[in-house]
Structures are given as C-alpha cells and as structure tokens.
Amino acid sequence: MEFQSTRGVHVTYHHTTFTPTALITGASAGLGRALTHALFDIGWHVIATARHVDRLDRLRGDHVTTVVGDVTDPAHRAELATILTANGGLDLLVNNASTLGPSPMPHLAQYPLDQLAAVYDVNVVAPLALLQLALPALRSRDGVAVNITSDAAVMPYEGWGGYGSSKAALDHLTAILAAEESDVPIYSFDPGDMRTDMHQAAFPGQDISDRPEPETVVPSLLRLIESRPPSGRYVGAQLEAEVTS
Template sequence: MVHHRNALVTGASAGLGLALSRELVRRGWRVVGTGRREDRLAAAGAELGSAFLTVAGDVADPVHRKRLAEVTGALGQLDLVVNNASSLGASPLPPLAEYPLDLLEQVYRTNVVAPLAVLRFALPLLRAAGGVAVNISSDAGVEPYPGWGGYGSSKAALDQLTAILAAEHPDLSIYAFDPGDMRTDMHQAAFPGEDISDRPTPETVVPALLRLIEQRPKSARYTSADFTEVVR
C-alpha cells in the first residue's frame, strides 16, 4: 500500500495556500484544503484531482472546524498543518483609532482564534506522526505600518501564540513563517487601485516554505529569506 503524507492547508483556494497545495500534491501528498470561496476551491479540486480533498467553509466558524477535524482525523495520519487563511479586515486600510471594532473582532477570529482552534484538534495527530505545524505570519506583525493596525496586531498575536505553543510542546516542530509581500488578492485589497505587479508571486515563496518543513530547524519565527537559497 502506498503511504501518503497528509497535510491540512487553510486558505487553500488562492494565493500561497493554493500554490503550496499544488506543490504538495505534485510531490505525492494528500491535502485537505479549505477556503471560504467554494467556487475557487472547487476549481482547485478539479485541477489537482483526488489527492486534494476540498472542505469549503470559513475557519472562523466552529461548525466548519468540527467538519475539518472529522475529515482530517479520517485520514488516519496528519504530517503537516499550515494555517494560511487570513482576513485583511477593513479595506481601504483605516487608522487604528478609527478601525470598526466589529471588523477588528472578525480579523482576530480568523487570524488568531481559528489557527489555535485548528491546532487544538491537530496537535495530537501531528504528535503521533512526528508532524509539523506552520502558522503564516507577516512583517506587519513586527513593523508598525500605519493603516495595518488590525491585521498587523492580529499577526503579532499569532506570532506570540505560536511561540508559546512551541514552548509548551517542545517535542513538536511549530513555526511562524513570514512569506513577505506577495502578489495576492489580499495584498491588492490592502492597496486598492494600485499596481502590485512588482510583488513576487506566491509560487516563488513555496520552495522556502518547503525547506522549512523538510529541514525542521528549532521551533521559532522564520522568514522566507531564511530559507531562500543563494545562487552564486
């Protein structure tokens, strides 16, 4: 019987999540992919075939997370979780003092609470498989960019949550990964009307993320630059 490595990727219907899922499937993994946009997720499923198991829904929804837990648990083994789903929040980006608080709560539900909730059901499975957990971060969680208070503070919270989980589970590989600026729909929403075609595509970041997953350095926060091979 062929042994598949299994991954759960959130936000898998576009951007980095889709680019990563494509490459994992190409390498023989089975991927449970989730995303809010059912049409996009279905298109990804049609492209990637039976190795890409689609579970459409919002990771901020506890009912959807329960379904994710059931589908993932049924695989029998879980080798990788990538919490990639994110909410930018208000667009165009407002000053923090004027940020709509209902939207801020929504951003935190998606960017902080949901990744923790996913890992709560995933950690025992990852431990059994000697697996890896990656929470996708952002330099907006480190640098105080004006206008990025909602998204940035949520990523700062995610970084600290990741670091504490790593400290509490020293036997597991738990990472925060900052992919840098990418040409994605979310990045475009942050800069409405601006040309962002100079940003690198998500596909260019996948090799660095896969090196992190394969090399398994000590649990910490890393950037894609830490795993980008220098061509001499």
C-alpha cells in the same frame, strides 16, 4: 521516503507506510493554492479548505480533498477534525487563511471594533482552534505546524494596526505553543510581500505587479518543512537564500 519537487526542493517524509497528508487553510488562492499544487505535485495528500467553492473546485484531483467552509465556524472545524480522525493522522498543518480587515485600512483611532474582533477571530482564534484539534493527529505522525505571519507583525506600518497586531498576536501564540508542545515543531513563517488579492486590497487602485507571485515563495516554505529546524519564526527571503545557495 523522499519526494523531489519540480522546483528542486527535496521534502523528506519519515513514515514510509503512509502517504503524507497536509491540511491547508485558505487553500483556494495565493500562497495556500500555490502550496497545495506543490505538495500534490510531489505525492502528498492535501486536505484543502477555503470559503469559495468555485475556487476550491479548481483544486480537485486524486491527491486533494476539498472542504468548503469558514475557519471561524466551529461546525466546519469539527468537520475537519472528523476527516483527520478518518485519515489516521496528519503530517502538516498550515494555517494560511487570513483576513486583512477593512479596505482602505483605517487608522487604529478610527478602527471599527467589531471589524477588529473579526480580524482577530480569523487571524488568531481560528489558527489556535485548528491547532488544538490537529495536535493529536500531528503527534501521531511526527508532524509539523506552520502559521503564516507577516512583516506587519514586527514593523509598525501606518494603517496596518488591525492586521499587523493580529499577526503579532499569532506570532506570540505560536512561540508559546512551541514552548508548551516540544514534541511538535511549530513555526511562524513570514512569506514577504506577494502578488495576491489580499495584498491588492491593502493597496486599492495601486499597481502591485512588482510583487513576486506566491509560487516563488513555496520553495522556502518547503525548505522549512523539510529541514525541521527548532520551532520559531522564519522569514521566507532568508530561507530562499539557503535554497539557492
């Protein structure tokens, strides 16, 4: 079955007897919200989870199941596991929920260690926990997993030590999982700079209106999901060039 998005990107779904289902964390804002809208526009069922009930309420619709909660909370993850079991499988997991950490961002020499641990809990531990519970559901439907990363994982930007090192850990975790789970494509996806609340928090008081909207990144992420290349790390701008070529 093939779905045509309004942005001209085709997403092919290989199981004609089921509606494809995606679980997206951090779905109430930024890239998570943009991807949620794009997927339910082309016929997917989206399990959308985030902490903010008011923002999640705006996503309600026939193709969206909203689940309020914190990805670091084991009880919330158990609730998601129950939903996946009832759904009978999963076609896409997108670990999009992230935290920047303190803003303004401190240098590592002054970084509060309890806040650093909290960043790692959201950006590294929670994605692994969700993958652990979702892998059986993904295997059952020939599904795909995507961890949202950042160029801060590979570039040593001053002040980005907490967030950047957590995303570097997520990248390596993703690569090792891909080596261990050869039957499930697992990707790191770097969307590049976007005009989001989190990016604004990284630059308090500055104008970030020159950054692209998250919706502009969605076609390259859909391209990754549809084309199913070998597991690895992919950059949105490079995939975008393929979409527009």
